[in-house]
Amino acid sequence: MILVLRALGVGDLATGVPAIRALRAAYPDKELALVAPRWLSPLVDLVGGVDRLIEADGLGHLRWSGPPPELAVNLHGRGPQSHHMLARVGPRRLFAFANAEAGHGDGPQWRADEHEVDRWCRMLAWYGIPADRGDLALIRPxxxxxxxxxxxxxxxxxxxxxxxxxxxxxxxxxxxxxxxxxxxxxxxxxxxxxxxxxxxxxxxxxxxxxxxxxxxxxxxxxxxxxxxxxxxxxxxxxxxxxxxxxxxxxxxxxxxxxxxxxxxxxxxxxxxxxxxxxxxxxxxxxxxxxxxxxxxxxxxxxxxRARAPAALPVQPAPSAGRWAEAARSP
The missing domain is CATH 3.40.50.2000 (Glycogen Phosphorylase B;)
Structure with missing residues (x-):
């Protein structure tokens, strides 16, 4: 399993889409679970490629009862709190920004002066995973x-x-x-x-x-x-x-x-x-x-007066039942 932390709001999830899609492409045969607030579930469906939503609102305790994930990815922040939250579930490897306080020396250095989309694309690139910063389109319902x-x-x-x-x-x-x-x-x-x-x-x-x-x-x-x-x-x-x-x-x-x-x-x-x-x-x-x-x-x-919006794919309205079922079995 690939466990991805982005337990924030609408804009945060939207700006994390290129990184989430890059992880999906890098691990096509792995289950991809996103740690995020339950109320974001309709938007998660419109991102596509996420197999499971694990409920978390902020950086509190993450309920986890399954085997350790193969990989945990911190798309939430620089740490240390978010690093510690993921480390507690025992992933075999953690992709995150370097943070000495969290005991994580791997990963690139955090920069305060970059666009939020570029930040996470750069972090994944450091680990050899290319991400397209322009891949921001959501599925059109x-x-x-x-x-x-x-x-x-x-x-x-x-x-x-x-x-x-x-x-x-x-x-x-x-x-x-x-x-x-x-x-x-x-x-x-x-x-x-x-x-x-x-x-x-x-x-x-x-x-x-x-x-x-x-x-x-x-x-x-x-x-x-x-x-x-x-x-x-x-x-x-x-x-x-x-x-x-x-x-x-x-x-x-x-x-x-x-x-x-x-x-x-x-x-x-x-x-x-x-x-x-x-x-x-x-x-x-x-x-x-x-x-x-x-x-x-x-x-x-x-x-x-600018060009007309590009045509995007249409999908049915999100199903809340799908996420309710998934969230019960992390």
């Missing part, structure tokens, strides 16, 4: 009755400093609606208040607020069949990249050179005004606050 051709406005983000002000999202949404876009506002259940505020200020109907009404699989489906995505530096932006859906992404504390769409992809723009003082960590980050509505609308005009 069928629409399944969800609206298609919508413009997705996603105002939420996990950290307050990465949230562009709702009044500005609303101004953009109103302009898009005036231009004939069918705008929907997405988010998780905790972001429904922000989404409702954006929709109200933009003059959108109540049914345009989809925050809290879609699960992860449905959100991926919306993005896969969308006309446009506007969001901050969060997971929805990575879904837009994966589906070649035109997108404008707004960055603040973290530069897009680390987490934005890889270069050379028409139809995706990451807006960032450059390094700024860090701010207080509570209010919107100064770099994000400097982005104004006209700049965002201009970028939207550019990406919507």
């Amino acid at each position: 069928g629409a399944g009755g969800l609206p298609t051709g919508v413009s997705v406005v996603h105002p939420g983000a996990k950290a307050a400093q990465r949230r562009w002000p709702p009044v500005r999202f609303a101004a953009v949404a109103r302009t898009l609606a005036d231009q004939g876009h069918r705008v929907v506002v997405t988010g998780n259940p905790g972001e429904r208040g922000i989404a409702a505020e954006v929709a109200r200020r933009a003059g959108l109907p109540d049914d345009a607020v989809l925050a809290g009404r879609t699960n992860l699989g449905e959100l991926a489906t919306l993005v896969a069949h969308a006309r446009l995505v506007l969001s901050g530096d969060t997971g929805v932006g990575h879904l837009a990249t994966a589906y070649a859906t035109p997108s404008v992404l707004l960055f603040g504390p973290v530069p897009p050179a680390h987490w934005g769409p890889p270069p050379g992809r028409p139809g995706h723009e990451a807006l960032w005004v450059g390094p700024r003082p860090p701010g207080d960590g509570v209010a919107v980050h100064p770099a994000l606050a400097e982005l104004d509505v006209p700049a965002v609308l201009t970028a939207i005009d550019r990406v919507t």
